[in-house]
Amino acid sequence: MxxxxxxxxxxxxxxxxxxxxxxxxxxxxxxxxxxxxxxxxxxxxxxxxxxxxxxxxxxxxxxxxxxxxxxxxxxxxxxxxxxxxxxxxxxxxxxxxxxxxxxxxxxxxxxxxxxxxxxxxxxxxxxxxxxxxxxxxxxxxxxxxxxxxxxxxxxxLAFFDAIAPIVHFDSINMDVAWMQSRYDKGETEEERTAYLNCPMTKDQYEAFIDALLAADKTEFHEGETAGYFDGCLPIEVMAERGRETLRHGPMKPVGLTNAHNPQEKAYAVVQLRRDNALGTLYNIVGFQTKMKYGAQTSVFKMIPGLEDARFARLGGIHRNTFxxxxxxxxxxxxxxxxxxxxxxxxxxxxxxxxxxxxxxxxxxxxxxxxxxxxxxxxxxxxxxxxxxxxxxxxxxxxxxxxxxxxxxxxxxxxxxxxxxxxxxxxxxxxxxxxxxxxxxxxxxxxxxxxx
Missing domain, CATH: 3.50.50.60 (FAD/NAD(P)-binding domain)
Incomplete structure (x- = not known):
């Protein structure tokens, strides 16, 4: 052998x-x-x-x-x-x-x-x-x-990598959120409604950015000087690069129509993607974070539709070695x-x-x-x-x-x-x-x- x-x-x-x-x-x-x-x-x-x-x-x-x-x-x-x-x-x-x-x-x-x-x-x-x-x-x-x-x-070499939080579907307010894939992509109705969308007005977005920037964050140990991988940036790091960065990144509103109010164009949209076959868990797309757990809970509940959200997992940050x-x-x-x-x-x-x-x-x-x-x-x-x-x-x-x-x-x-x-x-x-x-x-x- x-x-x-x-x-x-x-x-x-x-x-x-x-x-x-x-x-x-x-x-x-x-x-x-x-x-x-x-x-x-x-x-x-x-x-x-x-x-x-x-x-x-x-x-x-x-x-x-x-x-x-x-x-x-x-x-x-x-x-x-x-x-x-x-x-x-x-x-x-x-x-x-x-x-x-x-x-x-x-x-x-x-x-x-x-x-x-x-x-x-x-x-x-x-x-x-x-x-x-x-x-x-x-x-x-x-x-x-x-x-x-x-x-x-x-x-x-090393950089810091972050993971996004996961929310229980039954804690999401569907009177505010709606199901739709961006640009209605997908061959089936199930695929075209694979994402859950939470809209924000300009005032809600600005308040969210303020809270994000002010939130308590995980501090690195002395001597840790690694950078981030751009494909997995924590949202607060993106926000620090400019107040509009998130609105042109993971929170961009393009290709989406609010099912509850089709005439109203959202200023920003937070998307969640199904995380299991049962559809009981959804992860917040692009919301990797280094915020401390208490801060995450309060900041993420500012998102319309997630006011009463229960989290199956909060975000986190770790050292990523290569x-x-x-x-x-x-x-x-x-x-x-x-x-x-x-x-x-x-x-x-x-x-x-x-x-x-x-x-x-x-x-x-x-x-x-x-x-x-x-x-x-x-x-x-x-x-x-x-x-x-x-x-x-x-x-x-x-x-x-x-x-x-x-x-x-x-x-x-x-x-x-x-x-x-x-x-x-x-x-x-x-x-x-x-x-x-x-x-x-x-x-x-x-x-x-x-x-």
Whole structure:
């Protein structure tokens, strides 16, 4: 039997890496410290537990880079996308997931796989033997993070990440709020009404901003100087950048019509997205926060429709650790100083559930090929997968390296035939057509044992 691949961390990246390697016929052991060692954000010991949001963002594979990444992962038999599709919730053009059944399903698939073993317990040191993937995510334990720093000779970079609050639906005043997806997006009535909207007048918005700016916030410990990732800014940080920032960001009123008063145009709108299949929980979209719990309750109850809101979870903030991948990793995602170790997921400097799982998919396939004595051909940089892995393993400027979502700015320009002077919509279609063709060709160059 082939050598065992060891994976530290059972989040999105670790789960997908384990699935891909096992499907290639490689024995896998997942080392997950939960539930023996918990984190402030996780609630269970399930693999692939979603903690920040329940959204995989846009599912449009022709006009959106993350939607293209969905497509590529599905084409590669990705477990995360299989289970996300199975447990999806109405969310207009986005892919939102019923997070608890999703995590339980991923856990069952992995624990039931004949080639996968899950061991509970914390790994505190970098291993010097065998084949390993470190996929510990943004909440890497302090001991392992220290071991990584000692090995690399450099401080692991970090930024602060925030999570949004979740509200019980039956505590929302539906005489004020209404159900509608922005621009009525979605093919079904359920999708077109996937979001709950709370309107604000100008006076209500101004009072909300004042309260937000004055609220008690979590203070960082002395010496903590990390920045924020722009895709997950706390709302109060956005408000500090200008009083109109939120109204042009997560609280923008465009594409929405108040069902209770169609003639009245809201000055700002707070949107909530369904968080579970029962529709009993809704998360406040884009409302990541570092406000203290007491302040959150009073400030968020200023939102029309949420005056009597009951919170299933309040927001929070945590330190999010990642490595300087362009300096430390080779094109095969291996640690240059210890090539028996690969890194995958958010710890590599990609941002988002889907991007993390995608890097797990590649790391799992690369490790499986290496164990079998093979070398995978380079992933085409014209694909979403290739654009991401190229960015983190050398495409990004090491001195200014920051976490990055997949986006078309990471893709090589289209040639004259596909590109030219096209408009954005045609150009994005050109990117995705080229990517799909090149990804299918790359997949055809190597097959997992199960394919």
């Amino acid at each position: 082939a050598e065992t691949l060891h994976i530290i961390g059972g989040g999105m990246a670790g789960s997908e890496a384990a699935w891909q390697a096992a499907q290639a016929g490689i024995p896998v052991t997942i080392h997950e410290m939960r539930p023996k060692v918990g984190t402030f954000a996780h609630r269970t010991g399930d693999l692939a537990e979603m903690v920040c949001s329940n959204s995989f963002r846009s599912d449009d594979s022709e006009q959106n880079a993350v939607g293209l990444l969905h497509w590529e992962m599905r084409a590669a038999g990705g477990l995360i996308m299989q289970m996300a599709d199975k447990h999806r919730l109405p969310a207009g053009g986005a892919l939102a997931v019923d997070r608890d059944p999703f995590a339980r399903a991923v856990t069952a698939m992995l624990r039931d796989h004949p080639l996968i073993t899950v061991e509970d317990g914390e790994i505190t040191d970098l291993p010097s033997y065998g084949h390993w993937i470190i996929a510990t995510g943004p909440l890497t334990s302090g001991a392992l993070a220290e071991s990584i720093r000692a090995e690399t000779g450099a401080e692991a 490595i300087n991948s362009p300096t430390l990793l080779d094109p095969q995602m291996r640690l240059r100083s210890r090539p028996n170790i690969r890194f995958a997921g958010q710890i590599t400097g990609v941002e988002g559930y889907v991007e993390s799982a995608a890097m797990g998919l590649l790391a799992g396939r690369m490790a499986a090929a290496e164990i079998r004595g093979e070398v995978l051909p380079p992933v085409p940089g014209t694909t979403a997968m290739g654009a991401l892995v190229h960015h983190i393993t050398g495409g990004a400027e090491a001195k200014t390296f920051q976490p990055m979502n997949v986006n078309f700015g990471l893709f090589p320009p289209l040639d004259g035939v596909r590109g030219g002077r096209r408009g954005r919509k045609e150009r994005y279609k050109g990117y995705t057509d080229r990517a799909k063709e090149d990804w299918q060709h790359w997949l055809g160059q190597h097959r997992l044992a199960a394919e």
